[in-house]
Amino acid sequence: MLEEIHRELEKHFEETVKVRRYLHQHPELSFEEEETPKLIARLLTEMGIEVKTKVGGRGVIGTIYGGKPGKTVALRADFDALPIQDLKEVPYRSTVPGKMHACGHDAHTATLLSVANALQKKRESLQGKVVLIHQFAEELVPGGAKEMIKDGCLDDVDAIFGTHLWSTIPVGQAAFQPQAIMAAADHFEVEIIGKGGHGGLPHETVDPIVLGMNWVQLIQQIISRNVSPLDSAVISVGVFHGGDAFNIIPEKVTIKGTVRTFRSDVQQLIEQRMETLLHSLCEGAGASYQYQYIKGYPPVINHADETAFVRSCAEDILGSSNCYVAEPLMVGEDFSYYLQRVPGTFFLTGAGNPEKNAVYPHHHPMFDIDEQAMLYAGKILASAAWKFLNEKV
Numbered sequence: 001m002l003e004e005i006h007r008e009l010e011k012h013f014e015e016t017v018k019v020r021r022y023l024h025q026h027p028e029l030s031f032e033e034e035e036t037p038k039l040i041a042r043l044l045t046e047m048g049i050e051v052k053t054k055v056g057g058r059g060v061i062g063t064i065y066g067g068k069p070g071k072t073v074a075l076r077a078d079f080d081a082l083p084i085q086d087l088k089e090v091p092y093r094s095t096v097p098g099k100m101h102a103c104g105h106d107a108h109t110a111t112l113l114s115v116a117n118a119l120q121k122k123r124e125s126l127q128g129k130v131v132l133i134h135q136f137a138e139e140l141v142p143g144g145a146k147e148m149i150k151d152g153c154l155d156d157v158d159a160i161f162g163t164h165l166w167s168t169i170p171v172g173q174a175a176f177q178p179q180a181i182m183a184a185a186d187h188f189e190v191e192i193i194g195k196g197g198h199g200g201l202p203h204e205t206v207d208p209i210v211l212g213m214n215w216v217q218l219i220q221q222i223i224s225r226n227v228s229p230l231d232s233a234v235i236s237v238g239v240f241h242g243g244d245a246f247n248i249i250p251e252k253v254t255i256k257g258t259v260r261t262f263r264s265d266v267q268q269l270i271e272q273r274m275e276t277l278l279h280s281l282c283e284g285a286g287a288s289y290q291y292q293y294i295k296g297y298p299p300v301i302n303h304a305d306e307t308a309f310v311r312s313c314a315e316d317i318l319g320s321s322n323c324y325v326a327e328p329l330m331v332g333e334d335f336s337y338y339l340q341r342v343p344g345t346f347f348l349t350g351a352g353n354p355e356k357n358a359v360y361p362h363h364h365p366m367f368d369i370d371e372q373a374m375l376y377a378g379k380i381l382a383s384a385a386w387k388f389l390n391e392k393v
Helices: 002-011 013-025 035-046 105-121 145-150 208-225 264-285 304-318 335-341 372-390
Strands: 050-055 059-065 068-078 127-135 159-170 174-176 180-182 184-193 233-241 252-261 288-297 323-325 344-352
Touching: 002 013, 002 105, 002 372, 013 035, 013 105, 013 372, 035 050, 035 059, 035 105, 035 127, 059 105, 059 145, 068 105, 068 335, 068 372, 105 127, 105 159, 105 372, 127 145, 127 372, 145 335, 159 174, 159 304, 159 335, 159 372, 174 304, 180 344, 184 208, 184 264, 208 233, 208 252, 208 264, 233 264, 252 264, 264 288, 304 323, 304 344, 304 372, 335 344, 344 372
Parallel strands: 068 127, 068 159, 159 344, 174 323
Antiparallel strands: 050 059, 059 127, 174 344, 184 252, 184 288, 233 252
């Protein structure tokens, strides 16, 4: 039966590509998705699949009912885009200025729709249900997963599987991690308020730029001197703004950045240590400050048994030599919320190929994928859903 499902995916692969390219041309940002969920709901309905819209706000849920009772497995794909100008010279380039699918969510959606079509055609042989979670707003905290879960998308679900097409892994390969595969993704915003004045008379000022520069240097030492070398953590500053004139010391500076961790105790240590250093600097110089530490998505922590199970499904398709253990990534993903509720796994499907110029990293204006990755990902997800319901004890 799995061979028939795989042939169905192959048969409709051109349609999968068309859907992906249409979505690529018509991107919608997080929490602004209007037409994308409508398209998903229409296509699922045309397949004869029960559809629920506006789940958690903008999400879409499709449910495939098997011909026999059994367990319930969920498959998830996200469909939001990013505020990035598409610089690729391809026929399916984004038609919306300043917006593009620079992370592969268009391909995730097209892949899950193809899986839905293939499984729906074999539903009479399914033992249980397949819940198809089409999620909005993965790219922007607080994300769409939490609200979809609150709205019942995981009700009665026994396991959940998802994949991210990954452009830095060669197409035809897949990577799995039985523990934490992606980090907690937090951000911070700091304002240091000093006393502005003439650049030629710095002794009459409290220079917030110097204080800010010192603080940025000091917080890097948190990683090397406060966090255990056996733990992974990252602090990166992405915004440092102060002043508009070359000869004026400004009144304040604004600093923004991100913190990535895998453990909650390390996360807490960094959050507290950053403010302690900021307080000491400002107090000593006679400045004041505002400090905000905003927690984002928790780390994506896979379940070992489910990871091993899906990896075995992938090995049947790609070969064992093309499936390996993934290095944990310091990127964030709100798939973490699903895994906090039910067992499951989130894995990486290779989508890179220099021959198709699919070599750029995620969130890059030239980002693209080898679309063949959608067929591999579809076969893995379809196999995992089928085997979990019909074969896994």
